[in-house]
Structure formats: C-alpha cells, structure tokens
Amino acid sequence: MKVRDFLLERYFAKYEFSVRHMLSASDCETLSVRELMEGADAEVEGLWKELRLSYTESRGHPALLREIARETGLSADEAIVLNPEEGIFLTLNSLLDRDDHVVVLSPCYQSLYEIPKSLGCEVTRWYLKKEDGEWTLDLPFLEKAVKENTRLVIINFPHNPTGFLPSIEQMNAIAELSVKKGFFVFSDEMYRGLEHDPEDRLPSAPALIRRSVALGGLSKAYGLPGLRIGWITSTDRWLLDRIAALKDYTTICSSAPSEILAIAALRRSGELADRCRGIVRENLELARSFFREFSGRFEWFEPRGSSVAFPRLLGGQSVKDFCERAVTERNLMILPDCVFDVDWNHFRVGLGRRAFPEALSVLRELLD
Ligand SMILES: Cc1ncc(COP(=O)(O)O)c(C=O)c1O
Incomplete structure (x- = not known):
C-alpha cells in the first residue's frame, strides 16, 4: 500500500x-487509571482484578459491546470494537474499490481522504464555508458533487478542526440525498458528546441514515486516548462482517486491559x-x-x-x-x-x- x-x-x-x-x-x-477505577462498580472492579491477559474476542468484549449499544442507540451485534484510526482504515478498505467516487467534508483528519486516494478512488473535497464569523455547510455543493459512481460521502460532526456542528435538518437533508442518490455515509463521530450545548447532540448516523456507518471512541469526549478504544457501528451486517474479517490483518483483537477500562469509562460516560x-x-x-x-x-x-x-x-x-x-x-x-x-x-x-x-x-x- x-x-x-x-x-x-x-x-x-x-x-x-x-x-x-x-x-x-x-x-x-x-x-x-486510579481515578477511572475509583468510580467503577463492583462488577467492573472484579473484571479488572481477575483479568487474564489472553487474546480477547475479536469483535469486542460482550460487556463493552453492550455499553457501546447503550451509548449509540444500536444493538450490541451492530458494533465492533477497534482502535479509532484502525476503524477508519478498515471501514474505508471494506467499502471502497478503485475508481469509486468519494466526497469528503473538508478540511478534515487526513486519513478520511488519504485512504480513499491510496485505494485509487476519485476524491472530491467538500469544504465548509465561512459566513459572518461562523462555519456553514454548503449542501447545494454536495448535491452537485454527487455522481453516478459516488459510493461514499464522509462526514465528521462535531467537526475537527473547526468545531462545526450541523442542525438536525441538515443531517436529515444528507440522509434524504443518500436515499435519492444511493450513496453510503461514513460518519466520523469521534467528538460526539462534546456539543457545547448538549441539546444540540445529534443521533448517531445509523439511527438517522439507513445506509451508513459511524465511528465513535473514547479518545476525545471521554479524555481517554491512551486506551486506543473506539467502535464502528452500522445496521449493515455485510459491512460489519467485512470489517471483522479485515481486522484479522491489523490487530486481531483489542487490548484486554483497555477493554475493561473502557467498560468502566462507558458506565460513567x-x-x-x-x-x-x-x-x-x-x-x-x-x-x-x-x-x-x-x-x-x-x-x-x-x-x-x-x-x-x-x-x-x-x-x-x-x-x-x-x-x-x-x-x-x-x-x-x-x-x-x-x-x-x-x-x-x-x-x-x-x-x-x-x-x-x-x-x-x-x-x-x-x-x-
Ligand atoms: C476526526 C477524527 N477522527 C479520528 C481520529 C482518530 O482517533 P484516534 O487518534 O483516537 O485513533 C481523530 C484523532 O484526532 C480525529 O480527529
């Protein structure tokens, strides 16, 4: 590669x-670790003390998958635990083929457009605009940018690096366009939970957009980047199976201590x-x-x-x-x-x- x-x-x-x-x-x-575990319940404390450092379940510890399901509003079998950056890598490798067209909200975290490019995809950058001291979303641009071979639109809200957050109406417009034009949506939600007004928190994409996949994780909103724990969620079982199969070539499974600490974190999310x-x-x-x-x-x-x-x-x-x-x-x-x-x-x-x-x-x- x-x-x-x-x-x-x-x-x-x-x-x-x-x-x-x-x-x-x-x-x-x-x-x-002390601060995190001080707030843990008896069950998590037991899991931590008795933890054996073997390989773990490839899709994630069942208790962690249940916590992710609660956090995202999906079910436990609609999630896979992985390292967040690995989630981008595996999902884009699973979804994309050479010559697919991809629209990427920009500027953005580089892997979101660099991995599609490395796979031979045509990438259109969809830039946020500036208006009266605020960032705005140019939906008419997206509508015009989508072509016959547009396989995927990549979004990231709340957005790195601008802090932009769309309204629910704007998210619904993306969902409608996805149905009309037949593209899949990859929603990078690493900053979900950090809406400055919690009332502005949007549902995770798979709850809004039928053909979508979301990336979440503990690195940003929970202050735990060293755990290297994130998750991919989707209602598309084929995609999840494909990601799980590719994960055998990257990490196979997550770190056993990190998974238990992640359960502790999500119980206090x-x-x-x-x-x-x-x-x-x-x-x-x-x-x-x-x-x-x-x-x-x-x-x-x-x-x-x-x-x-x-x-x-x-x-x-x-x-x-x-x-x-x-x-x-x-x-x-x-x-x-x-x-x-x-x-x-x-x-x-x-x-x-x-x-x-x-x-x-x-x-x-x-x-x-
Ligand atoms: C938008 C976005 N997605 C994904 C990631 C990757 O997260 P991690 O560094 O925890 O792998 C980052 C990290 O900065 C990010 O800003």
Whole structure:
C-alpha cells in the first residue's frame, strides 16, 4: 500500500512530547487509571482484578459491546470494537474499490481522504464555508458533487478542526440525498458528546441514515486516548462482517486491559463527558475574550462542538512562520492549517486541556 505521510501526525510526532506548552491538542484532559477505577462498580472492579491477559474476542468484549449499544442507540451485534484510526482504515478498505467516487467534508483528519486516494478512488473535497464569523455547510455543493459512481460521502460532526456542528435538518437533508442518490455515509463521530450545548447532540448516523456507518471512541469526549478504544457501528451486517474479517490483518483483537477500562469509562460516560465539556466550556470563554482582545491580529470563528477551534491569523504573516516562531521562541506548539492540506492562514486551537490558560498566556507573550 502506498500512502502519503500523515501531515498532522508527523507534526505531533515532532513536537508533542518535547514542547513545554501545547495550544493545539484535540483530546481532553485525561484521567489516571486510579481515578477511572475509583468510580467503577463492583462488577467492573472484579473484571479488572481477575483479568487474564489472553487474546480477547475479536469483535469486542460482550460487556463493552453492550455499553457501546447503550451509548449509540444500536444493538450490541451492530458494533465492533477497534482502535479509532484502525476503524477508519478498515471501514474505508471494506467499502471502497478503485475508481469509486468519494466526497469528503473538508478540511478534515487526513486519513478520511488519504485512504480513499491510496485505494485509487476519485476524491472530491467538500469544504465548509465561512459566513459572518461562523462555519456553514454548503449542501447545494454536495448535491452537485454527487455522481453516478459516488459510493461514499464522509462526514465528521462535531467537526475537527473547526468545531462545526450541523442542525438536525441538515443531517436529515444528507440522509434524504443518500436515499435519492444511493450513496453510503461514513460518519466520523469521534467528538460526539462534546456539543457545547448538549441539546444540540445529534443521533448517531445509523439511527438517522439507513445506509451508513459511524465511528465513535473514547479518545476525545471521554479524555481517554491512551486506551486506543473506539467502535464502528452500522445496521449493515455485510459491512460489519467485512470489517471483522479485515481486522484479522491489523490487530486481531483489542487490548484486554483497555477493554475493561473502557467498560468502566462507558458506565460513567455521562459524568466523564460532562467533565470534558466543562473544561472545554471554560477554555472557550477564555479563548473568545482573548481573540476578541486581539481582533486586529486574528479572526475568530465560533465552534459549536468538539474540543477545537480554527481561527485565522491576520496581518500578512504566514501562519506557518507564526507557528514556527511559537515553537522556537516560546516552546509553544500551534498547529498550522497546512497539516490539513489547506492554505487559509488558519491554525487549530485545542480547548480540552487544563493547561490551556497557561498556553494562551505564552501566546500573549509571543504577540507582545
Ligand atoms: C476526526 C477524527 N477522527 C479520528 C481520529 C482518530 O482517533 P484516534 O487518534 O483516537 O485513533 C481523530 C484523532 O484526532 C480525529 O480527529
């Protein structure tokens, strides 16, 4: 398989563990194993203590599948447990063939378009638009972009890197178009649970769109990326069987300790997501007033969900130089938009970490 380097992951690999300050992480403040297990019920505590480190069930621990079913509104046999990035890889490899046409909401996490490209698919990028300081969805573009051979439309809500979240009416419009034009929908829901107003939370795609598959996981909204636990859900049994068969060539099964910790997490999912959303909300207020104060230097675009935002640098300096200066002069990592394959002079801000106020004050020093 020939695939281009993953620009964002290469950037993180270079700086994530060496810089002192991080402004652009997309995950939320994590928990220790002790903190997670302190809240566990007696059954999970028993599973953890008696855990034997053997191979596990390929589709996932039955108790974990039940928790995922509760979380997503599907049934346990409509889910497979896997590593989130693996979920993208296996699903796209299962669904797509050479010369299929794929429409990908953009800018986005690179594997969502790079894997289709590596499989020989034709990829159309469907960019979010900017209107009055907000991100908007261009549904007429999607309607025009879909062709005879469009096999798949890939969406990601709440959206990385903009924090965009559509209305239920917009999601229904995508569902209707999917029926009318016959395409499948891949819905990346890694940030589901991080809607800034919980009232805006959308149903998971398979509950809305008949021919769809969704990716969820514990990395973002629950603050547990180190578990490497995610899930694919769909009502399409053929697709799930295909993904399960391909998984034999990647990880075979998930890590036994991670599965038990994931059960512990999902039994407290409301509480863990509230905790992450609380951190994001506090940081978002700080970010808003900071970018208002420096409105001559930045253009702010209000996010409605996720743990990220995507403001624009004004004033003629290239965002790439700006990010390079931040890292060399202030030990501060800021993610430039080139890692999302766009050249709009935007950068990503990560709102999920407790050290965000400190990182923002380092950015202030850089501006001063
Ligand atoms: C939109 C999106 N999908 C999938 C992933 C992959 O999640 P993980 O890093 O937990 O494998 C990420 C990670 O940043 C993401 O932002």
